Amino acid sequence: MIEAHDLTKRFGSKTAVAGIDFRVEPGRVTGFLGPNGAGKSTTMRMIAGLDRPSAGSVTVNGRPYRQHTAPLREVGILLDAKAVHTGRSAYKHLLAMAATHGIGRKRVREVIELAGLESVANKRVGGFSLGMGQRLGIAAALLGDPATVILDEPVNGLDPEGVRWVRTLVRGLAAEGRTVLLSSHLMSEMAQTADHLIVLGRGRVVADASVDEVIARASGTSVRVRTPNLAGLNRAIAGPDVSVSTLDDGAAVVTGLSSEQIGDAAASAGIAIHELTALSSSLEDAYLSLTADEVEYRSTSVAPTPEEVAR
Structure with missing residues (x-):
């Protein structure tokens, strides 16, 4: 389990993380989302003991990371897949890590096989593609068979087979009762992988709920x-809170009333209804809605959502 209480980090006059509280529970995949500059990387660095909090605390399995005598066996972390000696082979890199915790060669071979690195295990890491580097980083995170796993953008550079492998892997880890914190900018993948979401905006928690709840909150009532x-x-x-927008195909989008309310009103007025379809947002729509006022680095234009195109 990962627990944060009033977790704060300041860099000079800038507050990167502003007194946040959250809990990452075992047995489920928790997605960690937020725009660039929201404080995600800083938070993960504090979890891993790489940055000291300016105030508050964060613990992994009841202790700060630095207090674990065998941290690889407690928490496996992938923050930067490039943080590897490029002159070493994948096997030697993992073997060196294993030696720091008394982990045997058998486990090294197991994670190499798990990550699909058998064919390149003895090749220098400097020649790895981005995707193979990601696989090595995940193998390193799992080396100590930890109860808690933290992966930052693990599917970056992976092909579709690799993306599916990561999805299956993290869901399998959660099913075993492990704590899994997964950061990604790919909303479509997060929608298929995560059970719960923690969303940051400008260093604060703007959502801490299940994926379904986050989407439902952003959907509103559109039919x-x-x-x-x-x-x-x-x-x-x-009514004062009801709006009707006509679509090009002759249908309309009604906001402010549920399907049941529209159907009842039509029945009372003797009006035939040929279609009533509740419109729901995607996770991407919900995320953009949640973080609309939290983006620190904004492009000059944003593509319209499907509903905006329909209108």
């Missing part, structure tokens, strides 16, 4: 409606 009497339906459902 696609098709009727031969749209004008009559407009009169039947008119």
